[in-house]
Amino acid sequence: MKIAILPGDGIGPEIVEQAVKVLNVLGESFEMETAPVGGAGYEASGHPLPEATLKLALEADAVLFGAVGDWKYDTLDRPLRPEQAILGLRKNLKLFANLRPAIMYPELAGASTLKPEVVSGLDILIIRELTGDIYFGQPRGVRECPDGPFKGEREGFDTMRYAESEIRRIAHVAFQAAQKRGKRLTSVDKANVLETFQFWKEIVTDVHKEYPDVALDHMYVDNAAMQLVRAPKKFDVIVTGNMFGDILSDQASMLTGSIGMLPSASLDANNKGLYEPSHGSAPDIAGKGVANPLATILSAAMMLRYSLNKAEQADRIENAVKKVLAQGLRTPDIYEAGTTKVGTTEMGQAVVSALS
Ligand code: NAD
Numbered sequence: 550m551k552i553a554i555l556p557g558d559g560i561g562p563e564i565v566e567q568a569v570k571v572l573n574v575l576g577e578s579f580e581m582e583t584a585p586v587g588g589a590g591y592e593a594s595g596h597p598l599p600e601a602t603l604k605l606a607l608e609a610d611a612v613l614f615g616a617v618g619d620w621k622y623d624t625l626d627r628p629l630r631p632e633q634a635i636l637g638l639r640k641n642l643k644l645f646a647n648l649r650p651a652i653m654y655p656e657l658a659g660a661s662t663l664k665p666e667v668v669s670g671l672d673i674l675i676i677r678e679l680t681g682d683i684y685f686g687q688p689r690g691v692r693e694c695p696d697g698p699f700k701g702e703r704e705g706f707d708t709m710r711y712a713e714s715e716i717r718r719i720a721h722v723a724f725q726a727a728q729k730r731g732k733r734l735t736s737v738d739k740a741n742v743l744e745t746f747q748f749w750k751e752i753v754t755d756v757h758k759e760y761p762d763v764a765l766d767h768m769y770v771d772n773a774a775m776q777l778v779r780a781p782k783k784f785d786v787i788v789t790g791n792m793f794g795d796i797l798s799d800q801a802s803m804l805t806g807s808i809g810m811l812p813s814a815s816l817d818a819n820n821k822g823l824y825e826p827s828h829g830s831a832p833d834i835a836g837k838g839v840a841n842p843l844a845t846i847l848s849a850a851m852m853l854r855y856s857l858n859k860a861e862q863a864d865r866i867e868n869a870v871k872k873v874l875a876q877g878l879r880t881p882d883i884y885e886a887g888t889t890k891v892g893t894t895e896m897g898q899a900v901v902s903a904l905s
Contacts, residue, residue: 678789
């Protein structure tokens with residue numbers, strides 16, 4: 550099995566190095582090939598997603614991605630900015646389902662801004678649709694307002710849309726994920742106001758007929774945002790559109806205390822995927838050896854589970870992470886009095902030791 554390793558910028562190379570170390574001690578014969586992406590891609594060949602990097606990602610069975618971006622590229626034309634690499638990879642690899650687990654390890658309950666009893670033991674999975682919705686709908690732009698009270702003024706506008714097949718395929722991913730977990734799925738919409746989401750609700754309800762073992766409920770996005778901080782543990786799997794998913798997954802990430810703990814997967818129709826930590830390239834701490842590598846290590850575990858069919862190895866990694874947390878090891882972002890502060894490399898090494 551071939552894994553494309555794309556470390557990227559900022560803390561990307563430091564944290565990906567730890568995940569590669571972990572993959573190397575599993576006793577599997579993965580072929581791993583590294584290529585530059587983001588700002589590193591731009592430096593190497595004048596484009597954030599160099600042709601050779603894209604070719605490698607297309608050939609590989611899975612992609613392990615660090616993070617891209619740095620303030621020094623902010624003045625480049627938009628198509629040359631590091632972040633464009635992610636959009637290019639998503640499009641070329643036809644990734645449409647973004648899976649973001651938010652897990653609160655009991656040892657870290659004190660690191661959340663919410664009361665420990667609200668978040669301790671939290672384990673939810675947010676599934677965000679990635680290709681449709683208001684982010685890509687046409688037409689969009691700024692025009693002269695054609696009618697109504699603001700007629701003649703300039704107005705900005707976008708188009709919210711979802712095709713039936715787009716809703717069906719993400720609903721299948723969500724029901725199947727729920728089958729492997731607590732068998733409960735919440736579909737988040739705004740069906741009371743938006744036609745697109747009335748349609749979404751209708752299609753998700755129809756797909757549900759194929760998954761009678763999963764309990765489905767529907768929730769308006771405003772209520773979901775409130776419930777996520779009021780009683781987050783009542784959720785199992787949440788599925789929603791591109792925009793609501795963008796917002797709710799970031800909100801859920803903060804329930805767990807640190808963005809440095811959150812892995813993610815973006816999957817295509819055949820479970821090939823791109824795996825990356827939910828955070829960015831953190832240029833403020835890059836090169837200091839303090840970044841938390843656990844989100845990337847847990848992303849590698851997701852890669853084993855969803856793309857490489859190695860669920861047992863994924864479990865081993867997740868258990869090793871629990872073990873190092875139970876040992877009291879903490880990078881600065883999750884450090885609390887009474888625990889042991891370690892750097893990026895020590896944390897990676899501790900996971901390797903826990904595995905062996
Ligand atoms: P960020 O996620 O990089 O950092 C936000 C804060 O979280 C910073 O204080 C950072 O130090 C901290 N942080 C992030 N990851 C951490 C880790 N593993 N361990 C400890 N602390 C961590 O977001 P930002 O600062 O808004 O963006 C920085 C750059 O990353 C920008 O160029 C942005 O465009 C890019 N970005 C890339 C991705 C991606 O590659 N998928 C995602 C988001 C942002």
